[in-house]
Amino acid sequence: MIEIRDLKKTFQTEKQFVHAVNGVSLKINDGEIYGVVGYSGAGKSTLVRCINFLETPDEGSITISGAGTFTARNGRLYHTAEGSTKEVPAGDRQLRDLRRGIGMIFQHFNLLDRSTVAENVAYPLQYTGMRRADIDARVRELLQLVDLSDKADAYPAELSGGQKQRVAIARALAGNPRILLSDEATSALDPDVTESILSLLKELNTRLGVTIVLITHEMGVVKSICDRMAVMENGRIVEEGNVYEVFADPQANSTRRFVGASFGLSNVGRLQESGFITVAPDTRLIRLTYGRESVGEALISEVSRIFNVNMSIILANVEILQDMPLGGLLIQASGDPLAVDQAIRYLEERNVKVEVILNGVA
Amino acid sequence: MEWLETWFPNVLAYWDKFMESCIATLQMFLIGGGISLLIGFFFGVVLVIARPGGIRENRTAYRALNFFINTFRSVPFIILLIFLIPFTRLLMGTAIGVKGAVVPLCFGCVPFFTRQVETALSTVDPGKVEAARAMGSGTAGIVLRVYLHEAVPNLIRVITITAISLIGLTTMAGAVGAGGIGSFAINYGQNLHHQDIVNVCVILLLIIVSVMQTAGSTLAARTTNRALFRKGGNTK
Numbered sequence: 001m002i003e004i005r006d007l008k009k010t011f012q013t014e015k016q017f018v019h020a021v022n023g024v025s026l027k028i029n030d031g032e033i034y035g036v037v038g039y040s041g042a043g044k045s046t047l048v049r050c051i052n053f054l055e056t057p058d059e060g061s062i063t064i065s066g067a068g069t070f071t072a073r074n075g076r077l078y079h080t081a082e083g084s085t086k087e088v089p090a091g092d093r094q095l096r097d098l099r100r101g102i103g104m105i106f107q108h109f110n111l112l113d114r115s116t117v118a119e120n121v122a123y124p125l126q127y128t129g130m131r132r133a134d135i136d137a138r139v140r141e142l143l144q145l146v147d148l149s150d151k152a153d154a155y156p157a158e159l160s161g162g163q164k165q166r167v168a169i170a171r172a173l174a175g176n177p178r179i180l181l182s183d184e185a186t187s188a189l190d191p192d193v194t195e196s197i198l199s200l201l202k203e204l205n206t207r208l209g210v211t212i213v214l215i216t217h218e219m220g221v222v223k224s225i226c227d228r229m230a231v232m233e234n235g236r237i238v239e240e241g242n243v244y245e246v247f248a249d250p251q252a253n254s255t256r257r258f259v260g261a262s263f264g265l266s267n268v269g270r271l272q273e274s275g276f277i278t279v280a281p282d283t284r285l286i287r288l289t290y291g292r293e294s295v296g297e298a299l300i301s302e303v304s305r306i307f308n309v310n311m312s313i314i315l316a317n318v319e320i321l322q323d324m325p326l327g328g329l330l331i332q333a334s335g336d337p338l339a340v341d342q343a344i345r346y347l348e349e350r351n352v353k354v355e356v357i358l359n360g361v362a
Numbered sequence: 363m364e365w366l367e368t369w370f371p372n373v374l375a376y377w378d379k380f381m382e383s384c385i386a387t388l389q390m391f392l393i394g395g396g397i398s399l400l401i402g403f404f405f406g407v408v409l410v411i412a413r414p415g416g417i418r419e420n421r422t423a424y425r426a427l428n429f430f431i432n433t434f435r436s437v438p439f440i441i442l443l444i445f446l447i448p449f450t451r452l453l454m455g456t457a458i459g460v461k462g463a464v465v466p467l468c469f470g471c472v473p474f475f476t477r478q479v480e481t482a483l484s485t486v487d488p489g490k491v492e493a494a495r496a497m498g499s500g501t502a503g504i505v506l507r508v509y510l511h512e513a514v515p516n517l518i519r520v521i522t523i524t525a526i527s528l529i530g531l532t533t534m535a536g537a538v539g540a541g542g543i544g545s546f547a548i549n550y551g552q553n554l555h556h557q558d559i560v561n562v563c564v565i566l567l568l569i570i571v572s573v574m575q576t577a578g579s580t581l582a583a584r585t586t587n588r589a590l591f592r593k594g595g596n597t598k
Contacts, residue, residue: 052496054492054495054496092500096498096499096500097498099495099496099497099498100497100498102496103496104493104496104497106489106492106493108487108489110487110489110490110492110493111490111493112490112508112511112512113512114511114512114514114585115511123494123497123507124497124498127503168493171497172497175497175498181496
């Protein structure tokens with residue numbers, strides 16, 4: 001478990017203070033894949049880099065099961081061992097011990113170019129007292145795990161982006177960490193390669209039980225593998241929760257934009273601008289989002305029949321999130337305004353989220 | 363040997379002196395270069411890790427070292443030679459000969475080489491350093507296993523450049539009594555009007571520099587991408 005409490009980190013540039021992380025608290029459970037999304041500059045990268053203290057927080061504390069609690073006060077770091085109450089200044093030794101238990105992968109892979117794939121993977125194992133033969137065996141095992149056994153003697157320059165990230169993943173897992181931090185690990189990859197890296201991460205999460213904290217600006221990444229997620233904006237977490245629930249019912253504005261962007265329904269704006277959608281008087285443009293309970297029900301025709309309103313579907317979309325369907329519809333509803341009101345209420349009673357996007361005026 | 367007599371009669375006449383000069387130059391180069399290599403490497407590493415944002419940020423050390431380097435780099439070597447005479451005498455007991463030349467050679471070479479090492483190490487992607495930190499490497503580990511390891515081709519290049527410029531410095535040191543090829547060219551070539559002696563010195567230096575440059579470039583290319591080398595000797 002990773003528990004972050006009231007974490008703060010401020011950077012000082014020449015002209016101003018940047019509150020990169022401004023009072024973040026969150027709890028990540030063992031074995032889950034936790035996604036942190038946000039636009040660039042939201043502070044998500046700083047947040048994840050505070051977990052292994054590549055960045056020293058100014059204030060706040062982080063408890064990691066097996067590693068104890070690290071508390072920052074005034075930019076200084078203190079450590080309390082698990083089961084102990086004695087707090088000592090955290091020095092290089094505590095940090096290095098902690099980091100050996102946390103793997104990390106990066107957007108640009110950060111492999112050593114002058115070392116072979118096998119040498120790169122062996123990096124965290126060397127100089128730890130492990131025997132040469134044991135290291136070799138472990139490296140072979142890791143390369144098998146990421147399906148790169150045949151590339152052991154290749155150099156990074158000979159690999160594709162996806163293969164490089166696989167090597168980086170093997171390297172990050174070499175020391176059997178219980179946590180894997182992923183800092184935009186798929187952002188430099190093609191969509192199909194991203195897909196394969198994500199399924200590898202999911203597989204490792206299932207097989208090894210490694211907790212994964214991944215930050216990304218792509219909602220698609222979160223959608224495809226995360227269990228829970230947080231949305232960051234201006235150094236704060238503006239929304240947090242189960243991925244399905246966040247998608248089904250986003251609250252914060254930036255979450256809505258993220259969800260919209262990955263949902264296809266955000267095309268409304270463009271369709272409107274280009275004149276494909278015109279809203280006549282007494283017509284409303286409505287977005288419906290419906291969860292697992294309502295999918296498949298013939299709600300639209302039902303409503304249309306009961307209340308005598310015209311409902312024409314402009315866009316429709318169904319996503320599968322965590323093996324559950326999540327549907328979205330964009331419809332134009334026209335008819336007697338009172339009847340439309342009733343129709344909307346009827347839908348809401350059946351757990352459909354209704355948003356009126358545009359109201360045609362007479 | 364007949365061609366030697368025809369083309370370079372005076373060189374043959376002063377053969378012993380010539381050999382002596384070559385050995386003196388070699389000594390200055392090896393001793394001065396060896397010491398400069400060690401100190402320059404150390405200072406270069408210190409600059410890179412102590413600079414703002416470095417892995418062992420230390421403003422005082424960084425500024426002090428920068429000041430030292432800038433000061434000595436801004437003094438032309440020929441002035442530095444004279445300027446350092448009292449100090450050299452104090453340190454070595456003499457200001458002439460190979461012994462007297464080593465001190466100013468180091469002062470002339472170290473700042474230059476330090477900057478070169480700093481530049482070479484700065485080409486190492488900070489992401490690699492960050493990855494090493496994330497894997498639990500300490501300062502020594504990062505310096506040896508990331509910085510120095512990844513920068514090998516660039517380090518070879520800067521060592522080559524520095525070695526060539528050091529040859530130049532040793533000949534200048536010859537002008538103020540250090541001996542070596544430089545002083546041989548001045549004292550026996552220029553002053554005694556034996557143009558052939560000057561010519562031989564030029565040819566010799568040309569050969570030395572060419573050999574160094576070729577060796578350095580080849581080695582740098584071969585260490586850049588070991589994969590290409592391995593695949594069939596094409597060193598790009």
